[in-house]
Amino acid sequence: MTDGPATGPGGRETIRFEHRPETDQSFENALRKARDGERLTVADGVELMTTGTDTDGIDRERRERVLAAADRRRAEEVGEEVTFVANVNNNVTTACNTGCLFCNFKNTAENFENGSEGEHAGFTKRPAESREIVRDAVEMGIYEVTSVSGLHPGFALDEEHLEILETSDRGDLNYKSPNRYETDPGTYCEQIRAMNVDGVHVHSMTPEEAYHGRRGTDWSYEEVYGRLADAGLDSVPGTAAEILVDEVRDVICPGKIGTDEWIEAIEAAATVGLDTTATIMYGHVENEMHRVMHLKRIRDLQDRTDNITEFVPLSFIHENTPLYEYDMVEGGASDAEDELMIAVSRLFLDNVDHIQASWVKSGDAKGLKLLNCGADDFMGTILSEEITKRAGGEYGEYRSFDEYVDMITAIGRTPVERSTDYRQRRVIDPDDRPHGPKLGPKADGTPMLSGEARAADD
Numbered sequence: 001m002t003d004g005p006a007t008g009p010g011g012r013e014t015i016r017f018e019h020r021p022e023t024d025q026s027f028e029n030a031l032r033k034a035r036d037g038e039r040l041t042v043a044d045g046v047e048l049m050t051t052g053t054d055t056d057g058i059d060r061e062r063r064e065r066v067l068a069a070a071d072r073r074r075a076e077e078v079g080e081e082v083t084f085v086a087n088v089n090n091n092v093t094t095a096c097n098t099g100c101l102f103c104n105f106k107n108t109a110e111n112f113e114n115g116s117e118g119e120h121a122g123f124t125k126r127p128a129e130s131r132e133i134v135r136d137a138v139e140m141g142i143y144e145v146t147s148v149s150g151l152h153p154g155f156a157l158d159e160e161h162l163e164i165l166e167t168s169d170r171g172d173l174n175y176k177s178p179n180r181y182e183t184d185p186g187t188y189c190e191q192i193r194a195m196n197v198d199g200v201h202v203h204s205m206t207p208e209e210a211y212h213g214r215r216g217t218d219w220s221y222e223e224v225y226g227r228l229a230d231a232g233l234d235s236v237p238g239t240a241a242e243i244l245v246d247e248v249r250d251v252i253c254p255g256k257i258g259t260d261e262w263i264e265a266i267e268a269a270a271t272v273g274l275d276t277t278a279t280i281m282y283g284h285v286e287n288e289m290h291r292v293m294h295l296k297r298i299r300d301l302q303d304r305t306d307n308i309t310e311f312v313p314l315s316f317i318h319e320n321t322p323l324y325e326y327d328m329v330e331g332g333a334s335d336a337e338d339e340l341m342i343a344v345s346r347l348f349l350d351n352v353d354h355i356q357a358s359w360v361k362s363g364d365a366k367g368l369k370l371l372n373c374g375a376d377d378f379m380g381t382i383l384s385e386e387i388t389k390r391a392g393g394e395y396g397e398y399r400s401f402d403e404y405v406d407m408i409t410a411i412g413r414t415p416v417e418r419s420t421d422y423r424q425r426r427v428i429d430p431d432d433r434p435h436g437p438k439l440g441p442k443a444d445g446t447p448m449l450s451g452e453a454r455a456a457d458d
Helices: 027-036 042-050 060-078 127-140 159-167 188-195 207-212 221-231 246-252 259-271 288-305 335-348 364-370 401-410 450-457
Strands: 004-007 013-017 081-085 087-089 144-147 201-204 275-282 308-315 377-380 414-418 425-427
Touching: 013 246, 027 042, 027 060, 042 288, 042 335, 060 335, 081 425, 087 127, 127 144, 127 188, 144 188, 188 201, 188 221, 207 221, 207 259, 221 259, 259 275, 259 288, 275 288, 275 335, 288 308, 288 335, 308 335, 335 364, 364 401, 377 401, 401 414
Parallel strands: 081 377, 081 414, 087 144, 144 201, 275 308
Antiparallel strands: 004 013, 414 425
């Protein structure tokens, strides 16, 4: 690759990257390989993602051919079912000092300290609060609690880690004693134990959080994830991946772990027996070459571990983020880019069964369109969702089972309630209303919220 100006989603030159969307492959040959089910190269992926590097912009006719190939592959591999999970988000804290330019979820951690005059709209929950939130959600029938939090300086892995941090004389650990803060978040293990209610599936501790939970020690990621598994962790969200190319990470999240360490952490989770997901957050300063390089790293990782249950493309929401405020981007990905991201993910990741479309990021109509571009999963009920909303997302924080069934059947597909790991599945009869979860530890098919039940009765 040659050095040169990268063009961002807004169409203007932004940052000079080494890796550019340039190949010696042809679009037609890449599409033939995709249709024939051959394993794609990075060059193939770039040709499909760009609809050909021989032309400028996205070619509409070529795009439709890529989408059709991906939808056909989806049907061949997973059939006509569209899955979703009954889940709740319980993010523990917004306190964070990492300074990622794509994020508006965090609040500067100093503002949470005792006596601080800094204003913030954030929160930190004690373990007891987390337990109450999850207990209430379990009573409503949820199967999964998802928890992704800011990197609070007072957060330690467990009591041993807390003691190590308290006695360390290193000044580079992003640590302050939890007693300096208005609310003590407890330790990661305490929070995991608190959320482990009545057999609910606990999906938490990203690679970035695992790094935070080992800072100042010589512990391996296997040691960290082993302790978390003992505390009740069931699977690991593969977020904090953003773009797994360091020249992009150096721009958008220089305070985060690098590509190799993210991969090391996911491999460690697999080693101790934890399933993971994988994500990409795209549509900011990166280009199509970076996107496909990311897919290649996920595919290679899955070849080695076989523990990635789903791949989740996350379209960058630009409003209210530093990247937008600093004029580093003019907007997020276009609809065509979103469609191609889903499609090429399906065609390139030949070893990952499930590709997720996000109604939180895209809204209902566009999310349903993405289900015809290669996706087969439609997220979950998400009884609370804060991250996208804080970044300027416009869409809802809760999705009922009835809404899921109506939308999925409207596009001619079959609605299926699933477990986090996809090992439990329940096909839903659209005519057997009202609909509610049955896979959760206390689920009996009752609609999750009383208002949903009333609407069904009306």
